[in-house]
Amino acid sequence: MPSFPALSDAVRNGASRHRPVMLAEVLAALSLESGDRVIDGTFGAGGYSAAILNAAPDIHVMAIDRDPDAIRDGAALVEAAEGRLNLVEGRFGDLASLAEEHGFIPADAIVLDIGVSSMQLDDAARGFSFRADGPLDMRMEQEGPSAADLVNTMDETALADLIYTYGEERRSRAVARAIVAMRRET
Numbered sequence: 001m002p003s004f005p006a007l008s009d010a011v012r013n014g015a016s017r018h019r020p021v022m023l024a025e026v027l028a029a030l031s032l033e034s035g036d037r038v039i040d041g042t043f044g045a046g047g048y049s050a051a052i053l054n055a056a057p058d059i060h061v062m063a064i065d066r067d068p069d070a071i072r073d074g075a076a077l078v079e080a081a082e083g084r085l086n087l088v089e090g091r092f093g094d095l096a097s098l099a100e101e102h103g104f105i106p107a108d109a110i111v112l113d114i115g116v117s118s119m120q121l122d123d124a125a126r127g128f129s130f131r132a133d134g135p136l137d138m139r140m141e142q143e144g145p146s147a148a149d150l151v152n153t154m155d156e157t158a159l160a161d162l163i164y165t166y167g168e169e170r171r172s173r174a175v176a177r178a179i180v181a182m183r184r185e186t
Contacts, residue, residue, distance in 0.1 A: 066140045
């Protein structure tokens with residue numbers, strides 16, 4: 001298996017914040033060969049993309065991430081990959097249209113590491129953390145209303161539905177009622 005030190009160096013900072021949990025198992029399941037074209041639908045810190053690029057010669061990866069910070073931080077890996085990595089800002093739900101738009105059809109494999117990224121949870125300024133003080137934001141792309149906007153403007157029923165649907169909180173009605181009551185006091 002070839003080793004590209006530049007790729008390892010480029011991904012080291014991001015990978016120290018997030019290491020793909022099942023990397024060896026995923027690579028074994030993919031059985032990558034030279035010349036394969038792989039779509040990494042959730043780039044994050046680039047751990048999967050870097051490992052895929054290192055798995056065999058001449059592999060090409062199109063990596064997608066909706067987080068502008070991940071795209072910005074991935075620039076070093078794109079440069080180190082010397083034309084074998086195309087990093088695209090977008091959602092994996094739009095994978096088919098993004099692959100077509102970027103000339104990445106057909107692809108030999110697709111990898112998705114689905115869930116909230118530890119990089120987002122660990123950065124209090126992003127507004128996802130429940131362990132550290134920070135703004136109540138919770139937006140990937142920094143567009144549209146923040147979580148603070150929603151909490152402070154939605155009516156009680158809509159807020160309860162939101163908390164139940166996305167937070168899976170059984171007591172969503174009581175939580176929403178308490179939030180709306182606190183709004184009146186402040």
